[in-house]
Amino acid sequence: MREDTRRWIEADKKHCWHPFTPQGIWEQGDPLVLTRGEGAWLWDSEGRKYLDGNSSIWTNIHGHHQPALDAAITRQLAAVAHTSYLGFANPLASELAERLCGLFPGGTLERVFFSDDGSTAIECAMKMAIQYRQQTGEPERIGFIAFEQAYHGDTMGAASLGGVARFHERFRKHGTPVTFVTGIEALRHLPSEAIRQSCAVVIEPLIQGVNEMRPWPKGMLCELRAWCDAHEVHLILDEVMTGFGRTGKMFACHHEEVIPDFLCVAKGLTGGYMPMAATLTTGEVYDAFLGPAENAFYYGHSYTANPLGCAVALASLEVFETERTLEKLEPKISLLAELLGDLKHPAVKAVRQCGFVAGIELAEGLGTKACLAMREHGLLTRPIRDTVVLMLPLCTTEEEIRMAVSAIGEALARVTA
Template sequence: MREDSRRWIEGDRAHCWHPFTRQAEWCREEPLVLVRGEGVWLWDSEGHRYFDGNSSIWTNIHGHRHPRLDAAIRAQLEDVAHTSYLGFANPRASELAARLTALFPSGTLERVFFSDDGSTAIECAVRMALQYRLNRGEDTRTGFIAFENGYHGDTLGAASLGGVGRFTGLMQRFGLDVRRVSSMAELEATPTEWSNHIAAVIVEPLIQGVNEMRPWPAGMLAALRRWCDARGVHLILDEVMTGFGRTGRMFACQHEDVVPDFLCVAKGLTGGYLPMAATLTSGAVYDAFLGGADKAFYYGHSYTANPLGCAVALASLDVFEEDRVLETLQPKIARMAELLAGLKERSPLVHEIRQRGFIAGIELRQPDGSRFPADARTGEAVCRAAWSHGLLTRPILDTIVLMPPLATTEDELAFAVDALEKAIAQCG
């Protein structure tokens, strides 16, 4: 092992704390130290190359070191890296807000509140939804409806909305008043008076991510929009994972022509370059906050509307338009389906393929269809084995996530699926 690799690993073991990680095990293992990227590829400190199979935790859109995104950041650095958004404006934020709202029909999502990450985008929407009711004198509408097995982030409010116990179980004793349902049918069966205390419903549109990439039935989102409209309940869409082309449209809600009252985006907003988030909402919501100090929205972050983040987000939107990203993505979505269907045919451990657009979950089970013992951690073993075949990705339990950058070519996609097939065989 190179001297630099050893030094970095020892420093990590001595001082760092990783997310969603069993630290005792981590400190006994030899981690990869990722040092460089180009396109859909990453290199570790030992010089080995890997396909970025989960887009660096679902963030990267156009590939690493994209020349136009790099240039946008360098150009902004010539002016200023950061200025406060509290009491001041900046050019890139104004431009980005206009571009984002223009992605939706005129007169719908007209306002943008910038924050730092997916959790804070959700927190922002939740606090807006609550204060909107209070500002309008609707003091009894303080509850939320969320869906079982949903995931909306790790800050306290976002975590209390979640329905995945291993992430949110401890937090559900605190925070928001949340009622959970498992399906649209269950929600529609609830009494009308039940909704009189609800401020908003939150959902991951089209597909639940942390719930092992499980898609919603076709038409579910449109039905949910109708249910909310009939009861005066706001609809919050968590598009932190699904936004910016992942499902084949710019946003998942566009598949069913749904416009929410709040749209939360992060991850792909900057093309995977910088931490930044946005909560889009309607003019009607915004208008409820106009007036005296008692109606102002007292919420924000030191790096709100960071000019570097705004600049690279604008460049990402330029790439979508100039390179016709969504148009060229369609044959790659079809090719992914073909490759994964072949994988299922050849591997007895592949139980089910769940795909929406360029998002796929490959669920592994034993040949008889039964689940692997939880303590076997089969999904983790397969992903670790994939390193030796040049693929980086992560599992959700025993479901392997394949969510490559949209810039992936069909040949690169074939490489990733082949590497995954070899890793599954190695662990089977």
């Protein structure tokens, strides 16, 4: 092991605290130290090369070191890295808000509130939904409806919506009141009192990510929109994972032509380059915050609408158009489905796919072992429980897709030998 690698690992174990990581287990081995990337590939400090099998935790869209995105940040850095958005504007935030709203029909999602990550995008939507009710004569509607096994982030409000006990149960009593349902039928059978006290329903459209990549039934989102309209409950869509092409369209809700009252995006917003998020909402919601000062939405972040983030987000949207990303993605999604369908192994319990997102559920106890073995075959990813996540950057070639699925098969053969 190189001297600098050893030094970085020792400093990490002495001082760092990693997310979603049992630190006692972490300290027992030597982690990979990732140092650079190019396209769909990453390199560690020892010079080993890996295909980025989960898009660096579901963020990277067009690949690492993408020329257009690199250039956008460099241009903006030559002007200014950051300016306050509290009482000021900046050109790229104005342009980005306009572009994001333009991805939906006119007169629908018309306003954009920028924040830092997926949790804060959800937090904004929750606070907006509650304050909207307070300012439109329904202050009693402070609860939310969410789905079991959902994950919507880790700030206290967003964590309240989480249906995964391992992550959220210890904090549940400290958060917002939430009614959990299993699906659309359970929603239809909720007591009327629970509905009257709820201001919004929150869902990851088309597929639940942290719930081991489980797709919703086709048409469910349309039914949910109709239910919300019938009961005058707002619909919040968490497209933090599914947004920006992951499901084959720009947003998952486009598959069923559903327009939410709040749309939350992050991760892929900047192509995986910068921490940035946005909460889109309607003109009707926005108008309820006009008037006297006490009606204002008193919420924000120091780095709201950061110019570097806005610059690279605009560049990412431009790449979608110039490189016809979504058009080129269609055959890749078909190839992925074909290859996963041929992944025959006794350890594979189920394969779930939604667009370019896939989860390969393995026999109990094999998830982590298989992912560690995949490294030896050039694939880097991590499991959710025993489900291996395969969420490649959209720029991944067909040859690289074949290599990724082959690495999974080879790793399974090794760990079950």
